[in-house]
Amino acid sequence: MSEAAQQLVEPTALAIGLAAAIVAATGDEPRVLVVRTRHGIDALPSGPLEARHPTLEAGLRNWVERQTHQALGYVEQLYTFGDRDRRETDGEGAGGALSVAYLALVREARPAGAADASWQSWYRYFPWEDWRAGRPSAIAAIEPPLWEWAAQGGKLGEERLRLNFGLGGARWNEERVLERYELLYEAGLVPERVRDGKQGAPLPEAARGVAMAVDHRRMLATAIGRLRGKIKYRPVVFELMPPSFTLSELQQIVEALSGVRLHKQNFRRLVEQQGLVEETGETRAETGGRPARLMRYRPEVLVERLAPGVRLPALRRT
Amino acid sequence: MSEAAQQLVEPTALAIGLAAAIVAATGDEPRVLVVRTRHGIDALPSGPLEARHPTLEAGLRNWVERQTHQALGYVEQLYTFGDRDRRETDGEGAGGALSVAYLALVREARPAGAADASWQSWYRYFPWEDWRAGRPSAIAAIEPPLWEWAAQGGKLGEERLRLNFGLGGARWNEERVLERYELLYEAGLVPERVRDGKQGAPLPEAARGVAMAVDHRRMLATAIGRLRGKIKYRPVVFELMPPSFTLSELQQIVEALSGVRLHKQNFRRLVEQQGLVEETGETRAETGGRPARLMRYRPEVLVERLAPGVRLPALRRT
DNA sequence: CATAAAATGCTCAAAATGAGTATATGGGGT
DNA sequence: ACCCCATATACTCATTTTGAGCATTTTATG
Incomplete structure (x- = not known):
């Protein structure tokens, strides 16, 4: 076991990143712990897998607890991102070519240990996901450009849009958080895509939500979708x-x-x-x-x- | 994108492994593609993430298609294993401290490209999972030592056993494949645990199933459980x-x-x-x-x- | 002491499920 | 041609599980 741990330490170009969507619920808002990067961009707590970490999860716990003084309760691995967009445009621990994302649930939202850490409603990043007060206004703003974009993809593109966003008679499925975000990304409606060097014309923030560092908004979307399914x-x-x-x-x-x-x-x-x-x-x-x-x-x-x-x-x- | 790819190539102690549970169904058997290691042990097709692979999934497809001449259809990431047991006791591509496991579904089971590759019923590795002809005989053989082991864990251990294996009135839940395997591992009833240098007294093969290299049986269990849930x-x-x-x-x-x-x-x-x-x-x-x-x-x-x-x-x- | 605000309790119809029974339609003997 | 066997396909029916309301209880408040 410590043998394996030793291996992990070797200084290498291919650092493994760990990132966590740490979720709490205060009052009637779902909150996620975010840190502010030096570029002023919101990010999930993340860091490299270090030598002394015998396992991935232990690494995560240790890391987060040191950084945020927040003890993690339930922890679940979400997904390993390494596919695309792992560029070093933004964020602290960027440079990891592979990033293992976790979902963690904590009971009480402590006052956010570090100075640059804070608890934010997750709807800050996904305003179209909150249907508690009826159809969110963000959807109205998002819909026209989405249709326009989808039309380029023909029938299939439109069907995809319809089903994912519950448009045109389809029912809203609260679990498809990631799919919706990816659609917005592909349609160029979120700033992340432009930052990644691709075409796009982001919407105003009220509609497209607050952007996050590197692919952290994808991670958070994955976390929300997973949690919504799991409950x-x-x-x-x-x-x-x-x-x-x-x-x-x-x-x-x-x-x-x-x-x-x-x-x-x-x-x-x-x-x-x-x-x-x-x-x-x-x-x-x-x-x-x-x-x-x-x-x-x-x-x-x-x-x-x-x-x-x-x-x-x-x-x-x- | 190719920038990121470049980074992945750097020769490093921390190789990222990719492994795939490639599943097909012939007649009425669910089959998985396995290769035989030089030590004569069954393993999932696996290999290192290479330089030229722009994304994890592309790496996997490329790798598998070269090795097994099997084109992959549906592919889904399962889990990233790196926690324990990543020792170099067995297997080909061992030495990776991190291994990203995938589930792939293919329509026709081609005659298994390479000579050392073959399609095997997955119940070869999990005989207790096949209830199509009624309660599998493997369960009968497994039950006594499991109870004995569970008793050490007190009420909770017994409850865990009861619920996972559908004993004592509890209903069989076909999705808990991984949980069952982990239970057998912890109870020391599968050879993998002994191989990992821990205590244990493995059962005869007919009951405990055929072992696989490193933690591949865990991966396969994850794949089966995921697929059973997803259908x-x-x-x-x-x-x-x-x-x-x-x-x-x-x-x-x-x-x-x-x-x-x-x-x-x-x-x-x-x-x-x-x-x-x-x-x-x-x-x-x-x-x-x-x-x-x-x-x-x-x-x-x-x-x-x-x-x-x-x-x-x-x-x-x- | 009436009234508002929640929390609880109960009822009911529609839809989904679990289990059967009954019927249809081929091929293969004799 | 006729009967039988093995499936495939069609219906039925009793239970449960849902989705939606209406009704009643129990405090705090003015």
């Missing part, structure tokens, strides 16, 4: 919740993450009948209405995370 | 099917992959009502019974793979 079949949401919470709070977090509103009564039915939570016995009256029962997740559920997650009984029409 | 919500099965097929043939392949038997009438209902396939107009009479209609998948379905997959209407009791 439906694994009880990962609880990694973001405090020890006790009300069902409404749980619902708020799920809605914040998935970006869609849910039917309250059906949400409760699901969560309760699946035995994901149990009552603590206490109640909390802070909301001005009937006090809510405080719940906790059943610890058995966390064991190996084998139990089903929170399915999403989505509202169809509203 | 339920994406029409990936069709990447394994010939241009036209009967519904029974489709069902056979799905059963082969998932390792469980399905209810015939309900399977057809699902596939047809979801509009995944359409009739070609022809029929095929070769089975000795009523001739079956030949079907083809609706090409629209493959566009971007956005349509739903084949859900599994599993039999409960038999």
